[in-house]
Amino acid sequence: MxxxxxxxxxxxxxxxxxxxxxxxxxxxxxxxxxxxxxxxxxxxxxxxxxxxxxxxxxxxxxxxAPVPRPPSVRDFMAFEQHLVNCSAAMGTSVPPVWYDQPVFYFTNPAAITGPYDDVPMAPGTAQYDYELEVAAVIGRPGSDLAPADAEAYIAGYVLFCDWSARDLQSKEMTIGLGPAKGKDTATSLGPFLVTPDELEARRSGKGYDVAMTASVNGTTYSQGNWRDLFWSFEQMLAYASRGTELQAGDVIGSGTVGTGCILELSQVHGGDRFPWLQPGDRVELDGGPLGRISAQVSPSAADRLALS
Known part of the structure; x- marks a missing residue:
């Protein structure tokens, strides 16, 4: 369905x-x-x-968005290639803990936007980026799930775009918290929630054989595949539900597929071939059976942060 x-x-x-x-x-x-x-x-x-x-x-x-106001939004980092590329771009190495357990951060449920809505620039950023992801939507409450049981709690999957202000993110995370304002402005969902049975014939690796692409102003940027997950959604749900309760409607993001953002592409290809997003840019994400997100970047409502 x-x-x-x-x-x-x-x-x-x-x-x-x-x-x-x-x-x-x-x-x-x-x-x-x-x-x-x-x-x-x-x-x-x-x-x-x-x-x-x-x-x-x-x-x-x-x-x-299929669920415009979810109870919570967790976003994992479950694709190894993304982490390796981003770590290199930021001059660091992959933390060993990533291979021991899934990791996630909480993002803003009030910042959910629809699949065709304009997306504003984050205030104060000069390095705006998209992230090509898939997310699971929880169908019923569950706590302390075992990975073998977790799939039964997934109502369906949606295409997910985590819009990221890289300069804000890198600055605030030096203090050991976040990302916060670097990810606070918008998260696009949709257009469809696709139930797991609809995808069963595509099951492959730790996910599904679904090619995912992103383009900016008609030029293809990113190409990845859902099947390349290092951590499965079952493992992510088990970890997220540990010591707490997942609620119906909660959104669990996969993190970015390999080469699924400009930060990665700049590291892999170098140079200025993939500039940061600017107002007026049209970003289109394709998730095959999950549908397409098409968002135009608009100017920020505030040109800069004003702290007092």
Missing amino acids: RWASHISGKDGQEHAALVEADNLLSVEETLLELLQSDGTLGAHAARARSNPWDVVPLGGASLV
Whole structure:
């Protein structure tokens, strides 16, 4: 199944919708409400097919992020090539702990943007970057999960873009905290939540054989594959749930696929072939069955940080 969220023309409110061919079969609830309910997405899909609240052509729908306000957003760093390239770009080496356990940071649930929304520059940055990722959305609460059991807690997967102010990030992390303001401005999700059964035929390595690409102003920048995960989503969920409870609707990012950001590309290729993002740039991310994100970078609402 594929699910989406859209703003309905009937009442101007957010609604979940099952994607069937070229149509959205809407229900009255939001996708987060469906995930938090007692029913399964399969049961809600049957209801959407038999008695849709509305039917909207997909091409004309006003899509928003599948879960516009998740309870929490954790972003891991689960692709080894990304970590190796970024460490080299910053003049460091890969910390040994990364090979012992998955690692993540919390980011801002209020900064979620839709798949086609403009994305503002972070205030004060001159080194704005995208990150090409996939994320799991939690379908039911769970604590202290074992990796062998964790997949059953995944409602589906979404394309995920973690917009990053590299200069702010590198400065603030010298103190041993963060990233914070370097990742605080926007995170794009969508357009679809794709259930695991839809991807089963692609299962490969520790993920799925899904080619993922990114382009800027029509020029291909990044090319990676979901199957290259070092840490599986099952391992990530097990670690994230240790000593706490994952909630329905929580978003768990994979971290960036290999070569999936400008910071990496600058290290791998050198020179000025891949400049930092500027207002007016169009960034398009392609996640195959997960759909596409297409975002134009807009000027920051504040040209610089003003601290008093």
